[in-house]
Amino acid sequence: MVKLLVKNRVQILVHISIWMLLYGFAFYPVVNNAQRIPSDLLPKLVAIIALFYINYFYLVPALLLKKNVLFYIMVSLVLLMCSVMVLHHMYEPIIPDNAFFGPGPRRNFGYTPIYRSFISFGIPYVISAILRLYVEWKRNENLRLSVEKESIKSELQLLKAQLNPHFLFNTLNTIYALSVKKSPDTSQAIVDLSELMRYMLYEADKDLVPLNKELDYIKSYIQLQRLRLSDSENVSLKITGEDRGRAVPPLLFISFIENAFKYGTDYKGKTYVKITLTITDESIYLNVKNKIGIFREPSKNSGIGLENIRNQLELIYPALHELKVDNDGNNYEVSLTIYQLKQGL
Template sequence: MPLAIMLLPVDRWIVHNTAFLITLVLYVYVLYFLYRWVCLPKLFMQKKYLHIVCYMLCFVGMTELLTYFPLPSELVSGVTRPIEVRLHMRTQTIWFFFLVVTGFSLAIELTFELFRQILSRQEIEAEKNKAELALYKAQINPHFLFNTLNTLYALVLSGSDKTESAFVKFSGILRYMYSQSGSELIPAERELEYIRQYVELQKLRLNEHTHVELEVEVADGQVLVPSMLLITFIENAFKYGTSSEVDCTVRICVRVDDHHLLFETENMVMRFREDGLRGIGIENCRKRLELLYPRRYELEAGAENGIYRVNLDIRLKNED
């Protein structure tokens, strides 16, 4: 606005037409703040067209009244032609500033409204993603609990002396699950301790035919990692890669540093789903990864030559 006002012959007007210059400056700023206050683009989006027409008529009327501002007496004493020229130039100046302020204000309001719309969409998308993450997690937890209860049931039926120890570990797992149920990201040391407890629980039901290798390397235990994500792959390795009659190996490797989480599992395919369908666990993991780490992860899972492998690489920090 100050730059636009400087287009006027301020040095002459401040001497010969001070009152009009002050009035014009006040008009420019009042008109601008009135535009900001009524926010015409917002009214347009709300389809309040009558309000827009009324406001514009008020602004035009205010501008028209300013064109009748009296000339100083020393300017009126001249001949008729110069007075008409001055009045015409002043009227053009007033309407020019009306158009400038109108265009500038609308441009500002449109920009702000655009940013408001973008922020609103981002908030809606964030809430949607949060709801989807909660849904996928809620689907995984019962799936995990069902398989773990099957493990405990097998120990009870066999009359194993490891049953009591298994229930103690299972209660610890339950406490962990419900203590972090509202957190999507937790410190790596807590998640890895949970994985260790689960692996120890599974080893209680296995005999000498199944060999379990768990390798964990953590550079910083406070690095945040997704909660209860890796357990789905580990659970599947024990469910489909163990046998009480055939020698087999389940290998699990987790490496965490400040920037990456590397996870690998490898197991012989000892059994298949009875219904032949794909489970929801891994599919939900993919969806969680896509929501938590879009374009920042690589997941490969599949069987080859009777060996099922999972390779997951997550870039924990967005460095773009």
Template sequence: MMGKFSRLLIHITGCAAFLALPIVFSPDAHNLADLWQHPPAVRDFLVYLALLLFFYFNFFWLIPSFYFKRKYGGFFLIAFLCFVAIVILPGLLSAVTDGQPPQRYQWPANNPMPIPREDQPPPPPPGRFHEGPYQQPPSSHYNLILDVGHRLFLFLAIFFFPLILRIRDRWKQTEREKLNAELSYLKAQINPHFLFNTLNTIYSLAVEKSDQTPTAVIELSDMMRYVLSDAGQQMVPLQKEISYIHNYIALQQLRFGTGIPVSFTVNGKTEGKQIPPLILISFVENAFKHGVNAAENSNISINVHITGHELHFTAFNNKVTTPAAPEEGGLGIENTRRRLQLIYPGRHILDIRDETGSFTVSLVLQLL
């Protein structure tokens, strides 16, 4: 809401400043009341008003309806007709109706260059800086050329400025659509990967006829509810992401029992914080995938620490001997790395240390 109000305020301020230009630069009209007493100044004010209307006409209708649809002929033809209506016709009409400019209004309001009048000192005699007889003020035709030239400059500025804005907005929209498409593709790869691993866990419990199988089904149900209802959003509450990780760890502990030491700690306030869904779970899954073996020294530690608007995440596991995994099992971390680059460019630090006896992931995020 504040963004819309700010844009509206910028438009109102810009329009008021633009319409004030013919008053500010007029040698006769020093305020709005004086403006209506001088027909040339009124003419210039109406031209500025027409240019302002053309700006919004060009921005909201002409560019989307013709330029973006590749109807370049119609686009430039309508723009030329607007140029004739705004720039040339007012100049021709003023030349026919006004004849010579008024005595006090020697130059157009948008090019106020004062010239000597009767009450001013005489011009310098011929010499080094002034050759020939004293030049009379420019004729009405010369004034007309200057007037039309100045308005042509304004028209071209008004013509190209909204075109640049529209092209920039379309480029940004294309980038956002490309980003959303790539993120959807990455999440589509991640979600089946999680489902595959959790179903394997429940399968192992069912084969063992464990009494904890119903609990595991409930944990999986909560996880799948999160994936189906929240993972499709751009951002989710941080507390939901942490609850998802907690359910995943609880599910793995049901599978491996208390023989595998697992530490999971959360420090700091999670209220009001947002995070992309499933952005942390791949690191937790990797720790269990490569750090669990009952016959070896397994140790897994997951830590989440929130300070202000920063999230510090650490996943550590000892390297142990594990069964050979399918090739696609390594998609999790690479997909997460890519998502971080897309969503948090320049606002995250990911440090992965693959050492001889351990594997550590350290992530610092600037929360939105």
């Protein structure tokens, strides 16, 4: 409602400005030279206003916006010519029969040549068409941006919907492995999972979350992974920089970390995963490196999370991120830099 009022107010001010300018040009010579007001000036201005809004509200929407350009031009020329001729006939000069040989003829000071009248009518008429075309273009552009924004939002929700079940499936496998081994850490793993799911349920549907919450989520995830690993000596997480007052999209980094744990265990059961997060005033940098397990069979669904996060980055940070992936056959490394990190909530 407020936006509509502001929009209408702006349009009204634009129209008032146009007519003040037009009337200023029309009356300036009269006032500046202390001349009599031509008798046809006021009727001409009234006719110009009428033509302006007939064109603005009816002809442009009915013809020009519907691509009937030729018909619109023909109708406009006929309308302008008829208006000019009517005013010209009403205010043409009165010239007696002896105009060339007798005393000076009586003339109507409001007389204006037809071509000048046509120009004075035509310029505001064209302005009205341009103004209406701009208003329609602006309205369509706002509508397009709104639809695009909703489309991006829907796509992001779809990506998150795909990511969450994928993550849950992998985590349940971890708890299952602990339960099979009758590990005393099984109950703690369930508690950790409940904390992770609480975050996913109550935070992941937001556009942005505080960076410190996202980091807590990552720490809990890594702790959960440590519980299932037979050798986690080479698993490390290093975070530097100030995380307060910053915000990121939820679940932004987890796919890279999840992928590292999934493929970072070799045939001896040793896991090598190094995670580094560096936070600065201008950016956040994530580096995830893992060794590639020799006998691990790649799954056709293994790239779901990574593909989703690529799409998410393109949607949210189309020109404000750098993502590099290196694979030399022995080590897999992901480096992600996000610039102009958003301020916290």
